[in-house]
Amino acid sequence: MMKPDSRIYVAGHRGMVGSAILRKLEKEGFKNVTVRTSAELDLRNQAAVNQFFEDQQPEFVFMSAAKVGGIVANNTYRADFIYDNVMIEANVIKASHEYKVAKMLFLGSSCIYPKLAPQPLKEEYLLEGYLEQTNEPYAIAKIAGVKMAEAFRDQYDCNFISAMPTNLYGPNDNYDLQNSHVLPALLRKFHSAAKEGKSQVEIWGTGSPKREFLHVNDLADASLFLMQNYNGRGFVNVGSGTDVSTKELAEMIAKTIGFKGDLVFNTSKPDGTPRKLMDVSRLHGLGWKHTIQLEEGIRAVYDEMKNTEVFNHSA
Secondary structure (H helix, E strand, O other), rough: OOOOOEEEEEEEEOOOOHHHHHHHHHHHHOOEOOOOOOOOOOOOOHHHHHHHHHHOOOOOOEEOOOOOOOOOHHHHHHHHHHHHHHHHHHHHHHHHHHHHOEEEEEOOOHHOOOOOOOOOOOHHHHOOOOOOOOHHHHHHHHHHHHHHHHHHHHHHHHEEEEEEEOEEOOOOOOOOOOOHHHHHHHHHHHHHHHOOOEEEEEEEEEOOOOOOOEEHHHHHHHHHHHHHOOOOOOOOOOOOOOEEEEHHHHHHHHHHOOOOOOOEEEOOOOOOOOOEEEOOOOHHHOOOOOOOHHHHHHHHHHHHOOOOHHHHHOO
């Protein structure tokens, strides 16, 4: 188990997930945490990664670094998404073995599951069907990371584990209306509408698709829990185990912000997958459950963001 003075490396500490893990470790009293920006350490460069591991000799690694983006970015920069992510995870996982890291946690994404997998998504559904075409390169890269962690366990007895988070939101999220995910996009859209006194807000689709959301602070808590308590080969879903429709989410955000106008559903826009819910029974069986309820989490995020330049400059 990690101790307060254990040498810990958080890869990707400036992203939403990595920054949440870093905050959690600091809050829990871990005093020897190492980070590097992408400018300081290009994780796609094997020699640079090996030199970093040789110099720092981390004992525990949280592998949260990744090239991420919304559906447009994933579909447009397909080569970049598969190359960058495969190189990043391959170099960090290989170096974790070469330099005898005691334990590594690889963080993937729920997009690894087949497009038409049964709901809720159980861990054993991996590779049982075709992937969503628009983010297939990213999903394949994440699957490669999971399988790489398993392969190093099998061949070298490395204590490498993997976790698959559901849709996340929270501090350091992306609020760009062109490429952000649904929850942060709606937060900013409703904030702008309320500020400008608009009478309605357009929502893409019918409002019926259901999605699961987890506050990134809960993911950070689950990541520390798994690092301290889980040593199994199979990856673990991390989510809330509950979902809401797009309409329910929009109404929740409108209420939080105080928007009194109408919600207009543009049914000419695509709904996407009807439902995407994680089965979290494995994680619950280990003794971890999320603590931040969705409405509470949305309120906390909005209170943090409502007066920032991100929310208040014109889109």
